[in-house]
Amino acid sequence: MASTTTATTLHQQFRPPSHPRAPRRIRTYPPTIRFTIRATAASTSAPAQREAEAGVPWGCEIESLESAASLERWLTASGLPEQRLALEKVDIGERGLVALKNVRNGEKLLFVPPSLVITADSEWTNREVGEVMKRYSVPDWPLLATYLISEASLEGSSRWSSYIDALPRQPYSLLYWTRTEIDAYLVACPIRERAISRIGDVIGTYNDLRDRIFSKYPDLFPEEVYNMETFRWSFGILFSRLVRLESMDGRVALVPWADMLNHSPEVDAFLDYDKSSQGIVFTTDRSYQPGEQVFISYGKKSSGELLLSYGFVPKEGTNPNDSVEFMVSLNKSDECYKEKLQALKRHGLSESESFPLRVTGWPVELMAYAFLVVSPPEMIQRFDEMAVAASNKGSSKPAVQYPELDEDALQFILDCCESSIKKYTKYLEGAKGSAEVSINSKQATRTLLLKQLARDLCISERRILYRSQYILRRRLRDMRAGGELKALSLFNGLRNLFK
Numbered sequence: 001m002a003s004t005t006t007a008t009t010l011h012q013q014f015r016p017p018s019h020p021r022a023p024r025r026i027r028t029y030p031p032t033i034r035f036t037i038r039a040t041a042a043s044t045s046a047p048a049q050r051e052a053e054a055g056v057p058w059g060c061e062i063e064s065l066e067s068a069a070s071l072e073r074w075l076t077a078s079g080l081p082e083q084r085l086a087l088e089k090v091d092i093g094e095r096g097l098v099a100l101k102n103v104r105n106g107e108k109l110l111f112v113p114p115s116l117v118i119t120a121d122s123e124w125t126n127r128e129v130g131e132v133m134k135r136y137s138v139p140d141w142p143l144l145a146t147y148l149i150s151e152a153s154l155e156g157s158s159r160w161s162s163y164i165d166a167l168p169r170q171p172y173s174l175l176y177w178t179r180t181e182i183d184a185y186l187v188a189c190p191i192r193e194r195a196i197s198r199i200g201d202v203i204g205t206y207n208d209l210r211d212r213i214f215s216k217y218p219d220l221f222p223e224e225v226y227n228m229e230t231f232r233w234s235f236g237i238l239f240s241r242l243v244r245l246e247s248m249d250g251r252v253a254l255v256p257w258a259d260m261l262n263h264s265p266e267v268d269a270f271l272d273y274d275k276s277s278q279g280i281v282f283t284t285d286r287s288y289q290p291g292e293q294v295f296i297s298y299g300k301k302s303s304g305e306l307l308l309s310y311g312f313v314p315k316e317g318t319n320p321n322d323s324v325e326f327m328v329s330l331n332k333s334d335e336c337y338k339e340k341l342q343a344l345k346r347h348g349l350s351e352s353e354s355f356p357l358r359v360t361g362w363p364v365e366l367m368a369y370a371f372l373v374v375s376p377p378e379m380i381q382r383f384d385e386m387a388v389a390a391s392n393k394g395s396s397k398p399a400v401q402y403p404e405l406d407e408d409a410l411q412f413i414l415d416c417c418e419s420s421i422k423k424y425t426k427y428l429e430g431a432k433g434s435a436e437v438s439i440n441s442k443q444a445t446r447t448l449l450l451k452q453l454a455r456d457l458c459i460s461e462r463r464i465l466y467r468s469q470y471i472l473r474r475r476l477r478d479m480r481a482g483g484e485l486k487a488l489s490l491f492n493g494l495r496n497l498f499k
Contacts, residue, residue, distance in 0.1 A: 056233045058152040059169035063094040067166040068260065074162035075257055081111050081279075083257075085294055093262035093312075096293045103288040110258050110271075111279035118144070118160070118254040125158045126150050129220050136213055140252055142205050144242070145234040146226070153225045163256045171236030172311025175199060177450065185454035188420075188427040189461060190325035190354060191304035198239075198308065206231040239309045245280070247273040255280050263310070264295035265319040271296060302356070303460045313456040316463060324461040326357040328369055328416050336377050343372070343383040347391040359467050362413070365392050368400040370409035375402070407479050414472040417465055424462040428455065 060067040068087045076082075084103060090096035103109070120140045124130025129150050133143055151158040158164070170176055174195040177185075186192035206228055214221035241259040242252050258271055258280055267285055274281040288294050298306070300321040303313050314322075329352040330340055341351050355366035368389035375382065382402075389400040402409075 056152070056169060056230055058155075058164055059167045059233070060165060062168040062170070062172065063089060064166075065089060065095065067162075068095060071162045071166040071256065075112075075116060078116055079113050080116060080257060084109060087260055090262070090293045092264075092293065095260060096262045097260050098293050099288040099290055101290055103284055103294065105284055105287045107284050108274065108277070108281045109284065109294070110281050111274075111277050112255055112258055112281075113279050114248075114273070116256055117280060118147070118163075118256075119251055120144060122147065124150060125154050126220075132213065132217055132220060138209070138213075141235075141238060142209060144252070144254070145205075145231055145238055146209065148234040148237060149226060149230045152230075166256075167237055167241075169233075171233065171240050173236040173239055174308050174311070175202060175232050175236045175239070176311075181450055185450055186457075188423040189304060189454070189457055190327065191308055191457070194304075194308060202232060202235045203228065205235075240311070243271050245271070245273045247275065253280075258282075261294065261296045263298040263306070265297070265314055265321060267295045267297050269296045270299075303457055307453060307457055311453070313453055313460065316456070316460050319460070322460060322464065323356040323358045324420075324464045325354040326362070326366065326416070326420070327352060327354045328366065328373065328413070329353075330373055334373075336375075336380060336383075339380055340372055340375075340383055340387075343387040344390070346384065347387045349387060349391050353390070357417075357464055357468055359464050361471070362468065364400055365390050366413065367409060370412050371400060371402050371405050374405055374408040374412050407476065410472055410476055410479075414469065414476065417469050417472060421462060421465045421469065424458050424465065428458055428462070 065087065072080075072083075072087065084100055085097040086100050087095060088098050090098065120143050124133075124147065130147075133146055138146070148164070151160045152164045155161055174182070174191075175198065177195065179196070179199075182192055182195050186195065209231075210226070214223075214226050237254075241254055243255060243258075245251050245253055255271060261271075261282075269282045269285050271280055271282050273279070282296050284294070298310065301309075302321060302323040303319050304324070306319075307313050330337055330344075332351075334340065344350060344353075349369075353369060355363055355369070357366075368386050372383060372386040372390060375386065379402075386400070386402075
């Protein structure tokens with residue numbers, strides 16, 4: 001797997017086409033590949049049956065080394081230089097690249113030539129399909145998703161067949177969780193909403209392409225090839241493997257071989273184009289011994305984001321970039337609720353907002369939002385000032401200091417924090433029922449895996465909340481102790497005055 005870019009909006013309006021072209025012959029598929037998803041809970045019934053029916057007829061099992069060896073042979077024959085890394089089974093990530101020789105800190109590795117990189121400008125084996133997609137000015141993400149399906153459907157006729165054979169048949173991604181599983185296992189986690197939204201975006205993008213393009217060219221885009229299941233696969237590949245190459249004008253790309261590198265939160269090495277060697281490389285930030293797995297960074301992502309795109313959760317306490325999306329809301333019974341909501345809306349915010357909470361603390365935007373929530377009616381002239389600070393849309397981070405509101409604002413954040421902790425604890429203690437599944441051997445293994453991933457994420461995020469709770473309680477205790485000392489000092493002063 002390799003680092004993803006941040007996904008752009010997937011729904012797009014496409015320009016009308018010119019005249020259709022004659023179709024090319026493509027592979028046909030069994031009926032089981034035809035698979036429809038709807039963004040409702042009803043669509044996720046009988047998950048065991050769906051699991052057996054779903055799938056694409058290309059790719060390999062995630063741990064397969066045989067197809068990866070074929071990929072390496074093809075890449076070498078196609079211009080990949082001799083490598084200092086080899087693909088092997090590893091403890092972290094099923095498959096991974098390990099050092100063949102001693103690798104120094106600061107050494108450049110890989111050197112994948114641009115001719116072996118898939119971008120939006122790559123040549124389509126089925127040129128008629130490519131011309132139609134470009135005629136509609138399809139954006140990069142859906143274009144590349146369609147490109148993968150087109151090339152996969154041609155099997156050995158595609159120059160990328162060895163690469164596609166080495167891609168996982170079912171990418172590790174929340175796209176492959178059913179709605180029932182998401183609701184049951186991620187009930188306490190904020191990433192649940194993003195998972196549902198991402199699945200909805202993929203469904204919406206496929207529907208747009210089907211209605212605007214595929215239905216007009218049924219011979220070029222037969223439904224047994226271009227359907228919801230194949231698009232779920234191709235978007236799963238993109239979310240987990242697409243990289244943004246800053247030195248190639250920010251172009252997004254799939255980089256075969258490089259995408260076999262696994263992520264470590266302890267490294268700071270990224271893929272990019274190296275102009276001097278004219279290849280895709282990364283520069284190590286530590287040394288490696290022969291046989292040791294070599295890592296890159298997929299970006300400074302929280303454990304929830306890593307689960308969303310890549311399907312794994314780092315061990316508790318090992319991700320320095322970990323955070324939890326912390327939800328706060330206005331109080332609808334507040335006598336100034338309407339005025340506060342208007343202030344938020346004027347600056348692009350709503351009555352409920354989420355802010356990243358980290359082990360190291362919380363952002364000033366959260367504190368500004370809390371100030372607005374607890375501010376009394378006599379501070380109505382300051383509502384906009386607080387909303388601006390909460391939105392962080394100014395040229396610089398504004399100083400948000402309202403000493404008279406500090407205690408109430410911190411208490412508000414603490415109350416929200418403790419409410420979130422209760423949700424995590426309730427799930428972890430098994431108070432929420434599991435998704436109803438028809439257990440067979442394969443489904444039982446899958447259920448155990450998903451439950452463990454959800455549990456690991458809950459434990460990691462609750463750890464952040466516990467740390468925040470501890471800091472908040474200490475600050476409030478110190479503030480109140482200070483207030484009590486001031487009051488006692490004032491009382492003693494007055495008592496001495498009247499002696």
